[in-house]
Amino acid sequence: MSQINKIGVIGAGNMGSGIAQKMAQEGLNVVVVDIKEEFVERGLNTIKQLLQEGVDRKIFSPQQVEDTLSRIKGSTDFAAVADADLVVEAVFEDKKVKADLFKNLDRICSDKTILATNTSSFYVREFAEQISRPDRFVGLHYFFHPAKNRLLEVIPHEGTSMDTLEKSLLVAKLHGKTAIVVKDAPGFAVNRFFVPFLNEAARMLEEDLANIATIEAAAKQAFKIPMGPFELMNVTGIPIAVHASTTLGNELGPFYATADILKAQMDKNENWNLEGEVDESRIPAAVDRFYGVCFGVAAALVDEGVASIEDTDRGAKIGLRWIMGPFEIMNRIGVDKTYAAVEAITKKYPDFKMPEILTRQNALGQPFDFKFVDLEIKDRIATITLNRPEAMNALNEAVVAQLDERFTEAENHPDVKAIVFQGAGKAFVAGADIRYFVKKIKADQISDIYEFTRRGHELFLRIENCAKLTIAILDGLSMGGGSELALACQAIVATHAGSMGFPETGIGIFPGLGGMLRTARIAGLELAKYYVFTGITVSAQDAFELGIVTKLVEPADVGSAIRELAAQGKPEKYRARDVPGKFKPYAQCCSEENVARLLSGQPPEGVSEEIAAKTAKIIGFKAPVALKLANEIIDQQVGKSMQEAVEIELERLNDIFSTADALEGLSSLGRKRPEFKGT
Numbered sequence: 001m002s003q004i005n006k007i008g009v010i011g012a013g014n015m016g017s018g019i020a021q022k023m024a025q026e027g028l029n030v031v032v033v034d035i036k037e038e039f040v041e042r043g044l045n046t047i048k049q050l051l052q053e054g055v056d057r058k059i060f061s062p063q064q065v066e067d068t069l070s071r072i073k074g075s076t077d078f079a080a081v082a083d084a085d086l087v088v089e090a091v092f093e094d095k096k097v098k099a100d101l102f103k104n105l106d107r108i109c110s111d112k113t114i115l116a117t118n119t120s121s122f123y124v125r126e127f128a129e130q131i132s133r134p135d136r137f138v139g140l141h142y143f144f145h146p147a148k149n150r151l152l153e154v155i156p157h158e159g160t161s162m163d164t165l166e167k168s169l170l171v172a173k174l175h176g177k178t179a180i181v182v183k184d185a186p187g188f189a190v191n192r193f194f195v196p197f198l199n200e201a202a203r204m205l206e207e208d209l210a211n212i213a214t215i216e217a218a219a220k221q222a223f224k225i226p227m228g229p230f231e232l233m234n235v236t237g238i239p240i241a242v243h244a245s246t247t248l249g250n251e252l253g254p255f256y257a258t259a260d261i262l263k264a265q266m267d268k269n270e271n272w273n274l275e276g277e278v279d280e281s282r283i284p285a286a287v288d289r290f291y292g293v294c295f296g297v298a299a300a301l302v303d304e305g306v307a308s309i310e311d312t313d314r315g316a317k318i319g320l321r322w323i324m325g326p327f328e329i330m331n332r333i334g335v336d337k338t339y340a341a342v343e344a345i346t347k348k349y350p351d352f353k354m355p356e357i358l359t360r361q362n363a364l365g366q367p368f369d370f371k372f373v374d375l376e377i378k379d380r381i382a383t384i385t386l387n388r389p390e391a392m393n394a395l396n397e398a399v400v401a402q403l404d405e406r407f408t409e410a411e412n413h414p415d416v417k418a419i420v421f422q423g424a425g426k427a428f429v430a431g432a433d434i435r436y437f438v439k440k441i442k443a444d445q446i447s448d449i450y451e452f453t454r455r456g457h458e459l460f461l462r463i464e465n466c467a468k469l470t471i472a473i474l475d476g477l478s479m480g481g482g483s484e485l486a487l488a489c490q491a492i493v494a495t496h497a498g499s500m501g502f503p504e505t506g507i508g509i510f511p512g513l514g515g516m517l518r519t520a521r522i523a524g525l526e527l528a529k530y531y532v533f534t535g536i537t538v539s540a541q542d543a544f545e546l547g548i549v550t551k552l553v554e555p556a557d558v559g560s561a562i563r564e565l566a567a568q569g570k571p572e573k574y575r576a577r578d579v580p581g582k583f584k585p586y587a588q589c590c591s592e593e594n595v596a597r598l599l600s601g602q603p604p605e606g607v608s609e610e611i612a613a614k615t616a617k618i619i620g621f622k623a624p625v626a627l628k629l630a631n632e633i634i635d636q637q638v639g640k641s642m643q644e645a646v647e648i649e650l651e652r653l654n655d656i657f658s659t660a661d662a663l664e665g666l667s668s669l670g671r672k673r674p675e676f677k678g679t
């Protein structure tokens with residue numbers, strides 16, 4: 001890897017060991033430093049234990065654990081991180097300890113090293129100001145447990161250079177984090193509304209608005225969360241809540257200050273007693289208080305430019321595992337109800353003012369609009385990011401409409417010579433929103449699915465035929481509509497984490513956005529049938545060998561691969577290719593005779609017994625009507641123009657979505673194996 005070879009983590013405690021573990025799991029080389037040998041050992045042992053648990057639960061193989069551990073070194077010598085590309089500090093939350101550490105690292109580390117703090121309560125700038133490289137200083141705020149929780153708040157202070165921010169985002173991506181960029185402000189984004197949520201629960205108790213059990217029930221109901229605030233404090237530690245609210249109170253005023261009862265509970269050194277009767281009659285008042293505080297604060301932080309509404313929601317969903325983010329809940333309950341709940345809070349706590357964005361939205365009387373697709377133009381390259389990582393960037397009506405808008409903008413921009421599509425977070429794009437299909441089938445509105453698909457096809461054809469080079473960055477999983485978006489691009493740059501797949505026939509439908517057509521034109525009709533019938537994942541390596549992927553590179557080299565392609569111009573996407581030897585048996589499985597055999601439940605001939613049995617078994621679980629239609633469509637598309645071939649697919653859409661098996665398959669997803677009846 002050219003840009004990131006080594007990461008230093010300082011502090012081998014709860015956070016440091018988890019950060020190091022996650023980085024090593026994802027292939028980065030890490031050195032963990034602590035002050036005493038025994039602390040280093042304790043940290044490494046924690047990592048080993050967690051990885052072993054992963055093996056026991058079949059998440060990792062023993063080999064993966066061995067590889068992960070081989071990438072982690074422990075040390076008590078700070079010189080061990082001198083040549084690191086990035087050093088993340090996760091030591092005690094003590095200003096002097098951290099400041100001294102950074103001064104020391106600043107002396108020891110090479111010029112290229114970026115220094116980062118995982119502080120929860122100090123300003124990032126306070127440490128940056130004390131060293132000679134404020135431009136190479138950033139906040140990287142992880143969430144517990146850092147090997148499991150995917151959220152990372154990336155906090156540039158005013159002097160952080162663009163290069164440092166970009167490298168930080170690259171490192172985030174390299175270790176599977178979903179990054180949200182947040183301003184250097186108290187509590188950053190997530191703790192800013194989460195800590196008042198805890199604090200307000202304590203205040204309600206203090207005022208005797210309700211007992212603990214009732215407040216817990218209200219919070220669970222309001223946010224659809226499995227644990228209420230008191231239980232959460234019991235798990236994570238009451239002192240942490242006190243410390244965090246004290247910091248917020250000191251910086252932002254009395255509304256945020258710690259409830260007395262919370263401090264008293266900490267002094268008692270006891271957990272909250274969660275037992276008691278739930279008083280249903282008091283739940284609505286508690287829900288309103290929670291809503292008023294959380295939504296007021298979420299809106300305030302957006303007003304102040306700390307984070308966008310989308311990132312604030314993402315923070316809640318990924319960092320706190322809420323099912324919906326604050327702004328999504330505001331939309332659900334209605335902007336008028338939200339406004340009223342926040343207004344009540346502004347009356348109760350006069351130092352808390354009504355955020356402007358709520359006043360504006362209330363005047364509009366409309367729900368918040370979310371931006372799911374971003375466009376950035378830099379050095380003549382337009383990058384379109386599908387930014388809904390909490391849903392693996394799945395395509396729905398809003399996403400496709402925004403994708404169209406951003407693409408049109410990039411296409412019409414005179415400076416842009418290449419348009420790049422990428423997915424935020426770990427996945428590229430995981431297909432279309434299945435719930436949307438189920439809803440439409442049940443409402444007898446298959447014509448809406450047809451319109452949605454037609455618009456998708458039109459957009460994909462424009463992407464394919466664009467006068468500017470269009471490139472997909474396949475650096476994570478893609479499925480169905482996501483793989484079809486990548487296939488529609490004129491070139492694909494993939495990393496080894498990239499993959500494609502057509503699971504549709506396993507859920508009662510066929511790939512509806514040109515996946516059959518484009519795969520057949522690049523890799524041949526038989527292999528297209530094989531991948532569509534089996535739904536087997538096509539790795540980036542296989543896709544490269546088949547000619548589907550244009551360039552296969554290391555994650556850090558994606559940018560240079562794009563620049564090279566932009567300089568070279570359009571690759572010949574549909575040039576004639578031979579099926580590579582490795583794939584011939586799979587192509588043979590779907591020869592004309594073998595397809596007839598497979599569709600009548602028999603194994604293919606002319607391949608090894610193992611391949612024949614496996615292929616027949618996999619296909620046996622698929623929806624028979626979907627297989628039959630996919631087969632016919634792929635055959636009919638041969639020799640047609642792209643537009644005609646697309647029409648062939650669209651013509652059969654109504655047929656497939658009207659089957660009982662489509663509803664069975666789509667509504668079974670993630671719950672059970674569907675039982676197809678062939679109707």
Ligand SMILES: NC(=O)c1ccc[n+]([C@@H]2O[C@H](COP(=O)([O-])OP(=O)(O)OC[C@H]3O[C@@H](n4cnc5c(N)ncnc54)[C@H](O)[C@@H]3O)[C@@H](O)[C@H]2O)c1
Pocket residue numbers: 010011012013014015016033034035036039089090091092093094097101118119120121141142143144
């Ligand atoms: N625990 C959380 O949920 C959480 C979440 C986000 C951020 N944070 C932040 O992460 C940091 C670490 O928290 P933690 O929970 O891992 O603490 P911890 O007490 O578990 O670990 C801190 C480690 O740092 C080591 N250490 C202390 N001074 C050091 C120094 N000068 N050089 C090297 N090592 C040193 C200690 O020996 C200890 O092993 C804090 O700043 C905290 O605010 C914590």
